[in-house]
Amino acid sequence: MSTKSQCVFCTLPRERVCAENDHAVWILDGFPVSAGHSLVIPKRHVASFFDATEAERLGLLSLLDRARDEVTRKHAPDAFNIGINDGVAAGQTVLHLHIHLIPRYRGDRVDPRGGVRWVIPEKADYWTKSES
Numbered sequence: 001m002s003t004k005s006q007c008v009f010c011t012l013p014r015e016r017v018c019a020e021n022d023h024a025v026w027i028l029d030g031f032p033v034s035a036g037h038s039l040v041i042p043k044r045h046v047a048s049f050f051d052a053t054e055a056e057r058l059g060l061l062s063l064l065d066r067a068r069d070e071v072t073r074k075h076a077p078d079a080f081n082i083g084i085n086d087g088v089a090a091g092q093t094v095l096h097l098h099i100h101l102i103p104r105y106r107g108d109r110v111d112p113r114g115g116v117r118w119v120i121p122e123k124a125d126y127w128t129k130s131e132s
Contacts, residue, residue: 009041009096019066023059026067029100036071036103040064047095049084060099067101077103081115091119 005011012027018038019026029037040063042056052060068080081102085092104112117124 007045007096008094009098010045012041018070019063021059021063023056024063026063034077034103034105034108036075036077036101038067038071038101040067040099040101042097046097047092048086049097050086052097064099064101071101071103075103078106079104079112083116 012025016027017025018028020043023044024040024042026038026040029039040060042052042060044052044056046052046056049057064082071077081100081104083100083102084097085100086097088095113127114124117126
């Protein structure tokens with residue numbers, strides 16, 4: 001588990017920060033999956049969403065709204081995926097809570113149905129069986 005002094009989110013260069021409030025910062029993802037892919041990160045080093053305080057959660061969500069507004073203005077996506085990998089078994093690689101705001105664009109996948117369900121591909125497509 002990373003410590004605060006080793007954490008890439010605790011040691012972010014100021015120039016990476018797009019906006020902030022008392023509890024969180026918004027940055028553009030360093031390895032974006034789409035134009036405008038953003039991360040909203042609490043200022044306090046906390047690994048899990050479930051360990052964040054109510055004030056931190058409100059700060060995160062407020063900044064998520066601001067990020068969405070700015071990304072919409074700049075990139076005009078058609079939709080968004082919003083996600084948190086909470087724990088190593090869920091795919092969390094940086095053990096500091098962060099919320100992904102991933103802009104989606106018509107045609108970026110042949111069939112986007114299921115969205116975040118694709119984290120377990122063999123269970124994502126539940127509709128094909130129901131359409132038969």
